[in-house]
Amino acid sequence: MNYPIGSFIKKYFSHYLPTQKGLSSNTILAYRDAVKLLLCYAADILNKSVAELYVEDINESCVLKFLDCLEMTKKCSSRTRNARLAAIKSLFAFISREEPVLIIQCQQIQSIPLKRTKYRLIQYLEEKEMQAMLNAVDINSSNGTRDQALLLLLYNTGARVSEIAGIKLNDLQLNGSAQVKLMAKGKKERSFPLWPETVLALKNYIKTRSPKHINTNSVFLNSNGLPVSRFGIRYLVRKYGLLAQEKLPSMPVVTPHMIRHTTAMHLLRAGNDINMISYWLGHVDINTTHIYVEIDMEMKRKMLDNLESPSASAETPWQKPDILDWLDQLKNRLNYVE
Incomplete structure (x- = not known):
């Protein structure tokens, strides 16, 4: 038996997120955008309409390919990829509660790891x-x-x-x-x-x-x-x-x-x-x-100023005299004369 994904999605967005989870409208809309992208991607690669998609169509492999598409084709950052994945995981966690028969497939999707992101220093104004x-x-x-x-x-x-x-x-x-x-x-x-x-x-x-x-x-x-x-x-x-x-x-x-x-x-x-x-x-x-x-x-800098710096020699380091450099080059000069 196949389960149309549309019925789960309607209940997820109309009742579960706003009523049971109490999420803000901005968060719900962000989740909606992620799910829309996934549905359109799955429909394209399976040559189906979105209305014909079943939960079974969107398995772990499909989600991984979708995430790769976000990064490779749409040039999304790892942070955006992780945000989309978080929304998808939330949806399939809901589906697994609604229909236990699908729990293994849902768990496979939920086990997809987030991608490590590059640490960026924040910017601010003086x-x-x-x-x-x-x-x-x-x-x-x-x-x-x-x-x-x-x-x-x-x-x-x-x-x-x-x-x-x-x-x-x-x-x-x-x-x-x-x-x-x-x-x-x-x-x-x-x-x-x-x-x-x-x-x-x-x-x-x-x-x-x-x-x-x-x-x-x-x-x-x-x-x-x-x-x-x-x-x-x-x-x-x-x-x-x-x-x-x-x-x-x-x-x-x-x-x-x-x-x-x-x-x-x-x-x-x-x-x-x-x-x-x-x-x-x-x-x-x-x-x-x-x-x-x-x-x-x-x-x-203020922290470092409070720390007494260690003593270090103030003597000028030994440098090779010019005459030694000249003598080192003497062989080349002699070869040139010959």
Whole structure:
């Protein structure tokens, strides 16, 4: 007996992930994209339509070939490959619970190992570079107050781009003990105190905020008065990063996540405990936060300055006199004369 894969997929995405697992919409959509790619690949190599695919069609060999295709043909990185594989493993773990007859096939797919990825040092901005980005905003332009408030909030909170895009008006408290509430990964709420500069920028922006629909509750809007998207925020951050590069050519290309790293590094340099920075960033595992200690060259220099260097001889090392070099070449000179 063969089992159509479509029936499992519908229940997996419509009930299991959102209801039983309680995953965020962004995670569910990422899993959806991975499964769509796998189904299309399997249908192509088997010369079937997607609707005709059975669970038995997508075995360990098929998944391995799909992963190779991602890397070789589509030029995906090992990290992307691993993310796709994680989604596929989750699907087949669900199928094995729904239909025990398929457990061996599902276990074979679940046993496919993740690929080792290259360790990359994260990038962040120095204080003067972050300030150059903020200075690049023309406050008198049509969206200047919005862009200033957005950049300040990103830097102030170290939030992920999806968290900033999802902020609602009722998440802001701009009077008294000013703070903002964010919905983090895993539907966890986090609150942050705000700098006076951030509060002032947000107040100035909200005065001029013009939503297309009166009931729009999102704080940041695009030029059409609609809630700004993650891609819109990335565009704005890149735009002001490029403007800042005109004064500081050594600046890297800036992304919203780089500003998140920047906040973490600057908090660390200010003497804050690594555990508190982990809470600030919303890291589940503190080992994720330790990377900031690893890459801070300024802190490493200070550590080395506190260590007394060993004594070493200051005498000039012996060097071969020129006359000895000349004598070494004498044989060649004599051969040339002969």
